Amino acid sequence: MTEANSKPRRGRPPKVDRDFDDTRAALIRCGMEILTEQGFMSTGIDAVLKRVGVPKGSFYHYFDSKEAFGQAVLESYAGYFAHKLDRYLLQDDVPPLQRLRDFVEDAKAGMVRHQFCRGCLVGNLGQEVAILPEGFRLQLEAILCSWQDRLAECLREARTAGELSANADCDGLAAFFWIGWEGAVLRARLTRDNVPLEVFFKGFLAGLPR
Helix, strand or coil, X not given: XXXXXXXXXXXXXXXXXCXXXXXXXXXXXXXXXXXXXXXXXXXXXXXXXXXXXXXXXXXXXXXXXXXXXXXXXXXXXXXXXXXXXXXXXXCCCCCHHHHHHHHHHXXXXXXXXXXXXXXXXXXXXXXXXXXXXXXXXXXXXXXXHHHHHHHHHHHXXXXXXXXXCCCCCHHHHHHHHHHHXXXXXXXXXXXCCCHHHHHHHHHHHHCXXX
């Protein structure tokens, strides 16, 4: 009897129970990876489920729709990126403009690390906004405005420190930076090098009122 019970079972391996929150988080992380590479409309849910190892029929157990999944991924990306910006732009022991330089250098290193296959999720979805549900447009604009606010505050610190002219329009400069930066990231994916990022940032610094 003992010998019979010790024989290995044939067929599929036993199913491993997953915690709901852990599985949902894994799907969102995978969505961030795929959507930063190929966008929302061209991403099939099957590819995400297969990569995470979740049965095809289980998707709606975690999300009401593909749209809800995309918005959850975007929300997670926004939180991740906001934390990253704060890590650089809120460094009290670093001169304000150097904080921005450090952020740019980190972004360049990230582009190289992912072989220029991944871009900015906000930028990617922004290019699809004409065919995305309306909720995405409002969510994307809110995220970009939050990034502008963070950079504007850093630039105001630079103005106070004498790195910028007392008349510098920090809100306008921050808006200009993100408009140009998103285009530079797109161009870097096309050229598969960091030259567009370097060209844009050099021009941005040169145009700052001193």
